[in-house]
Amino acid sequence: MLSKLSLLLEKRPHKQWQIEDFSGIDQLHLGGIPATLALLDWLPNGAKSGLDIGCGLGGTSRLLSNERGCNMVGLDLNHQYIRAAMLLNQSIQPEPQCQFVTGNSLHLPFPEHSFNFVISQHSTMNIKQKEVLLKGLYRVLKPRGHLLIHEIMLQPHAGENDILYPTPWAHEKGESHLCHWQLFNDLALAIGFKVDHFKDDTDAALTWIRQTRQQKAPPPFTPTLALGANAAVMSANVLGNIEAGYLQVISASLCKL
Ligand SMILES: C[S@@+](CC[C@H](N)C(=O)[O-])C[C@H]1O[C@@H](n2cnc3c(N)ncnc32)[C@H](O)[C@@H]1O
Numbered sequence: 001m002l003s004k005l006s007l008l009l010e011k012r013p014h015k016q017w018q019i020e021d022f023s024g025i026d027q028l029h030l031g032g033i034p035a036t037l038a039l040l041d042w043l044p045n046g047a048k049s050g051l052d053i054g055c056g057l058g059g060t061s062r063l064l065s066n067e068r069g070c071n072m073v074g075l076d077l078n079h080q081y082i083r084a085a086m087l088l089n090q091s092i093q094p095e096p097q098c099q100f101v102t103g104n105s106l107h108l109p110f111p112e113h114s115f116n117f118v119i120s121q122h123s124t125m126n127i128k129q130k131e132v133l134l135k136g137l138y139r140v141l142k143p144r145g146h147l148l149i150h151e152i153m154l155q156p157h158a159g160e161n162d163i164l165y166p167t168p169w170a171h172e173k174g175e176s177h178l179c180h181w182q183l184f185n186d187l188a189l190a191i192g193f194k195v196d197h198f199k200d201d202t203d204a205a206l207t208w209i210r211q212t213r214q215q216k217a218p219p220p221f222t223p224t225l226a227l228g229a230n231a232a233v234m235s236a237n238v239l240g241n242i243e244a245g246y247l248q249v250i251s252a253s254l255c256k257l
Contacts, residue, residue, distance in 0.1 A: 001225060005084050008220050009091050017091045019062050025226040026059030026088060028168060029122040029150060030205035030238070030249055032212070036063050036121065039148045042197050042253035043068065047116035047146060051075065053105040053137070054123020057226060058085030058098060064119070065096035072098040073115075075105065081226075106132050112139045117146040124151055125169040128177040130184060134191050138256055147193065147254040150201070152238075154178045158246040167241070168227055168234045181250055193254040202242060205249040209239050 005025075009017075023033055031038075036059070048070050052061040055074030064070040076082050085100040103109050105120075106129060118137050127133050137147055152169075154160070160173055170176035185195060213235060223231040241247045 002080055002083055002087070004225060005087060009087065016093070017088075019059070019066055019092060019096070022057070022059060022088050022221050024221040024223055026057035026062070026085070028056045028059075028223070028226060030152070031150075031201065031208050033059075033063065035150060035201070035205075035208075035251075036060050037067065039119065039121075039150055039251055039253075040064070040067060042148060043117060043146065049114070049116050051108075051110070051115045051118045051140065053108075053118060053120045055085060055100065056081050056123075057088060058100055060119060060121050061085075061098040061100075062089065062092070062096040065098055070097070072096075073110075074098055074100045075103045075108070076100075077102070077104055084226075106136060108136045108140050110140045113142045114140045115145060116142055117148060119148045121150045122152055122169065124149070125176060125178055130177075130179055131187050131191070134184075134187050134193070138191050138193065141256045143256060145256045146196075147188075147256070148252075149254070150251045151184075151249075152178065153181050153184065153248045153250055155246055155248045156180060156182065162244070162246040163241055164237045166230055166234050167237050168223075168231075171230075178247075181248065188254055192257050194257050195252060196255050197251075197253040199251045201249040201251050202247070206239075206242050209235065209242070213239065 050070045050072050052074040055061055055076045058074045061072035061074040064072050079102045082100045082102045089096055089098050165172050
């Protein structure tokens with residue numbers, strides 16, 4: 001993936017790349033750029049230092065830097081993604097204020113009270129230990145800091161056995177750790193978060209995925225580059241799982257008390 005990406009960028013050395021040019025590969029969540037911008041409505045103006053967990057190729061971090069002048073740290077388990085995120089960042093001028101680090105959201109390598117906010121778009125579905133995750137996020141947030149999440153969860157009556165794989169986050173069931181919003185909410189409250197905002201984005205996500213599958217991302221930066229040859233099957237399965245009433249897409253803003 002990284003060498004393909006380098007070649008694509010080198011082919012057009014004089015191109016003035018814009019953040020939006022890469023949305024087919026660096027907005028690996030339902031709703032694309034508009035979904036990220038909608039989350040920012042819940043971010044206080046003074047919140048400038050942010051952590052983007054499971055940042056993938058860094059599109060969310062770049063948007064936050066551009067739209068809000070934030071200093072972002074993007075963290076992802078996948079070292080190839082982190083190198084690609086750096087490459088994409090360097091290809092944009094002026095370079096967005098983002099650092100990218102390889103790391104695990106369950107073992108955040110930052111002191112307590114480091115960030116005004118943490119953002120997570122579709123990055124927690126592989127994480128079984130949600131309580132450990134939330135405690136770590138609480139630790140690195142400054143007092144009154146915000147946790148913005150945009151995640152895929154199970155519908156209240158659904159279970160992991162209902163879900164058809166592969167999906168963009170898991171090749172098979174064993175890699176997936178979807179949870180219900182109710183559980184996530186209860187854990188967050190017990191740790192000391194307050195839920196300021198909650199939105200069920202399932203219908204909007206369904207509309208977006210149907211439209212996107214018809215339009216197809218403009219080449220060369222298509223999801224296949226980031227997700228591999230199975231990208232179309234993964235997308236069809238996400239659509240099918242939502243249509244069957246098994247997956248819920250939620251956005252929420254939680255405040256550290
Ligand atoms: C579906 S992608 C979303 C990427 C990005 N947030 C976006 O919206 O474009 C999920 C990302 O979470 C990362 N991830 C999964 N588990 C992680 C963990 N424990 N720590 C850090 N990153 C993780 C994956 O490597 C992947 O890049």
